[in-house]
Amino acid sequence: MNQPHPGHPAQVPVLALGDVLLVSLQGELHDGMAEQLQHDITSRIATSRVTGVVIDISGVDMVDSFLGRVLAEIASTAGLLAARTVLAGMRPAVAITLVELGLTLPGLVTALDVDRAMELLTQRGS
Amino acid sequence: MLALTLLLCTLRLVVMETALDANAELIERQRQQLLEVATPVIKLWEGTVAVPLIGTLDSARSQVVMESLLEAIVDQRARYAILDITGVPTVDSLVAQHLMKTVAAARLMGAECIVSGIRPAIAQTIVQLGIDLGTVLTRASLSDALAYALSKQGIEVSRTDAGASAR
Numbered sequence: 001m002n003q004p005h006p007g008h009p010a011q012v013p014v015l016a017l018g019d020v021l022l023v024s025l026q027g028e029l030h031d032g033m034a035e036q037l038q039h040d041i042t043s044r045i046a047t048s049r050v051t052g053v054v055i056d057i058s059g060v061d062m063v064d065s066f067l068g069r070v071l072a073e074i075a076s077t078a079g080l081l082a083a084r085t086v087l088a089g090m091r092p093a094v095a096i097t098l099v100e101l102g103l104t105l106p107g108l109v110t111a112l113d114v115d116r117a118m119e120l121l122t123q124r125g126s
Numbered sequence: 127m128l129a130l131t132l133l134l135c136t137l138r139l140v141v142m143e144t145a146l147d148a149n150a151e152l153i154e155r156q157r158q159q160l161l162e163v164a165t166p167v168i169k170l171w172e173g174t175v176a177v178p179l180i181g182t183l184d185s186a187r188s189q190v191v192m193e194s195l196l197e198a199i200v201d202q203r204a205r206y207a208i209l210d211i212t213g214v215p216t217v218d219s220l221v222a223q224h225l226m227k228t229v230a231a232a233r234l235m236g237a238e239c240i241v242s243g244i245r246p247a248i249a250q251t252i253v254q255l256g257i258d259l260g261t262v263l264t265r266a267s268l269s270d271a272l273a274y275a276l277s278k279q280g281i282e283v284s285r286t287d288a289g290a291s292a293r
Contacts, residue, residue: 087234088236090234090235090236092193092196092197092199092200092231092235094234095196095231095232095234095235096192096193096196096231098231098234099192099227099230099231099234100227104230104233104234105234110233110234110235110236111236112199112200112203112204112205112235112236112237113236116203116205116236117236
């Protein structure tokens, strides 16, 4: 399950910027990595004072139903721990594919890029 | 004599085929032009873009609209996108579905989408068809939609004294 694929890092780095966690997804996300990421984010929110999570997917070429579900799950888990999740940097082609698949991710807050996402979090936080 | 008739007939056929081909090419080119021309994305204000939709909205056109709108959202860094359907003659369930898809795609890009210019007759049709546009933000006219987008961004437009006295 946790077998790292050749050429892919086994873990997605989770960066802390003040009280916001920044996750930048690159390329494909495998089952093991997704599980690890969910676990990482949840424990980071629980142990430190995190009020927001920004997930940057500008490096992702394709979002399938699996990744869509993972993102929604991360958002609702973070929500349970009182942290808001913002999905940032979706490419137009990805958005069109998602809509055509009927995956409109209704529970997720979205932003154009990481900059806007941070703005959104600080704006609502104050 | 027979050979001559045959030759003439063949010639006529060739001429006709060439003309038909040219016509088909023209129609195809014009269709392409219509697709491109009929869907301009206008920057209304800093952070606000609008697409005035004119004519019937079919799958091919709505695809073009969606693509150009999303590109414009990225280029202009728009927070608000207005879809104006004043020029759309009829709205059936398919057109409504296209609209909702475009709105959902814009939302995924982090922009809020407003549908404006629903004429009374169209509003009635939408209600009678039982189409649920509850998730879509709607305004009566393009100016109402722009006013909403501006107020949401904290922009206030007011008349200056100089402008008032010039009237």
